[in-house]
Amino acid sequence: MEPIIRVENLTFEYRKVSPEGTATSFRAVDGVTFEVPSGEFVAVLGMNGSGKSTLAKHLNGLLLPTEGEVWIEGMNTREDDHIWNIRSTVGMVFQNPDNQIVSSVVEDDVAFGPENLGVDPAEIRRRVDEALQAVGMYEQRLKAPHMLSGGQKQRIAIAGAIAMRPKCIVFDEPTAMLDPKGRHQVMDIIHRLHEAGITVILITHFMEEAMQADRLIVMKDGRITDDMPPRDFFADRERIQCAGLEMPTIIALREELIRLGLPVDASVQTEEELIEAICQLQ
Amino acid sequence: MIRDITLGQYYPEQSVIHRLDARTKILGTLLYIIEIFLVNSFAGFGLVILALGVLIGISRVPVRFIFKGLKAVVFIILLTFVLNLFMFDGTVLWHWKFLTITYEGLYRSCFMALRLILLIIGTSMLTLTTKPMELTDGLEKLLKPFNRFGLPSHEIALMMSIALRFIPTLLEETDKIMKAQQARGADFESGNLIQRVKNMIPILIPLFVGSFRIAQDLALAMEARCYHGGVGRTRMKEIVFSRRDWVAGVLLAVFLGIVIASRWMPLP
């Protein structure tokens, strides 16, 4: 089966001019290769500057590689003929909830995508209603966006992506600007989308979110440093530290207990598992 | 605080007027403005006032909202009135030193003031009964025929609707920036005019930079959602003329006829 996303030797370089006027080449993404089969939930983890957001923008052709190729369902992003097809196959939700909303009425904004695709008006109406219900915002469909909270706005953005009936959605740090409640709402929807069969690419710097994925890709300085199931990554203390990221609470607690001499297994990763492991030690 | 400003003074109701196609209302308003300038007698204005009264009644918009629009231009109306009052020669009614009020002056000033008032009330009926989004959609459709002359009707309409969308956001942003700079001791109240303009820089620059940031993000989001101009775009909410629009159209035409006729009748 053709993977839905295929990235080969992707390099993205741009010129940076320093204050003194010297120009240097900066590789935001450096020789990245990976494939994503349909239906997978992939988390891409990395610090700011690791290249994860730049990589994300290659997945729907918003950026084109300096070197290397990106194929979406077999279509090369460099080919102009396919670009609208590619963008309706891979939807994208960005970090800033406000700056994605085009219209002053919620349902009109969700309709923006399908309208661009030239979908029949009655069909657009159907898709908009479904999308709004999927994110739990149907009741607010006639509201103005500035009356909504950050989490609600982000849900509208997700509905806007869903309405285009994509096979894959890339979420570029969707919860970075949200409060805990908003974060929870958005992650909930992401899980439900994955369960419904949509391929999910979640770009994030929150370890806790990454733990919930099927597969973890860690990026540092434009390169992929790890590409494995989260379970394997989080069982490896050194890998976590190398990535330079914050340890999730459960892992940190597990490590502390091990340090204090308790025989807790390194494979313990979730709250339930840790509680169980501790109880076993009684 | 700034959130309290309601945009475009739209007054939500379910009247026939509200449900008219925006295009009907826009064209009707244009016709109305022409009619106001065609009228050359108080009797003519009487007809207009009658028609306007009926319109306001049907629209169910409370009268106090209608007069709110006048508040902003009360000064101009007064100025017009006063200037015309003292400027005309003719039968003198009253004079004091170098100020003379004539009958002709009084007639003219009342006429001009009334024209202004009716102009404002009539046009504010448009914004009171039509949602901003409906207005931009209507304008887009009206301008479409001019595409062949190179007018980018879709782009203009999109710019307007995006502007409408972001006005509340930018107002909030301005509020935040003002507060942040005030917290740093900035003072926007005192000082002469030049001072005050200079004091606006700490607000204007962040606002501009912020707007560019919004524009960049928005453009990216629009591209990601396959925006590629107006060609091939459909609309979820298609605006179509209904029977009430044709009825309104006929009524408007009839009224125009009456107004034109009134010009040739010897009326006060």
Next chain:
Amino acid sequence: MSITVENLTYTYSKGLPNETRALEDVSFQLEPGEFAAVIGHTGSGKSTLMQQLNGLLRPDSGKITVGEVCITDPSNKMTEVRRKVGLVFQYPEYQLFEETVAKDVAFGPKQVGMTGEELDRVVEESIRLTGLDYEEVKERSPFELSGGQKRRVAIAGVLAMKPEILILDEPTAGLDPSAHRDVLELIRRIHRKERMTILLVSHNMGDIAELADRVLVMNRGKLVMNGTPAEVFSRGEPLWEMGLGLPPATEFMERLKDRMPGIDAAQLSIEDAAKEICRYLKGRKK
């Protein structure tokens, strides 16, 4: 510098259809040098309260005293109040506007009357205090810096006014874990070095448990809890009902307590939680 707030009440949009009682009879006191955290759901009044403390908003009734100065007294010069009480808003980097970092940081102190050598000194000190390399950034345009650096410049801009009280509204919002740690470290450094009274508004209970001496809980405009982190975070049920969470370690201990009832769940940090688990298990073995 101590802060005393007495019976503060504030309504916004008075007379309009969306009139809201934002603050209702709020009273509390902070000792000089105390580090207080303010938590509450969105709309609970926390931001409004912060803006009252530096005079951006005026209360309908009640009194605020900072040190010896009564802020709510209308005869007080606002610039003096703003100097004493520094307020760093959310996403403060959005307020940068000057041509160079040094000029932007100098804006605040200039507004309150500092000049010449004193001004230069204060600008340099504040920039260094935030962990930035003074020589490297002073002449650069703030717009070419990274997000984390911009935020530090914005904070330096407030520090340069030499406030006696520093209020920070969600200073780590939108930052990645590394920048988050840096800002927290910066706040800790400021607190220790300058001995400022600090008020931190945050959603991050873990940070609060780590840094705060005292926690104020706002709910629908009222101050409903006022105590040490240990005291406040031991009341998980009411906090949860208000839509608030607990520090992650405490959260875990509460769940563990369901299975191991004898354990002391009131642990604020991971280290303490681990110690308590060990202690409990050793106790059971006996």
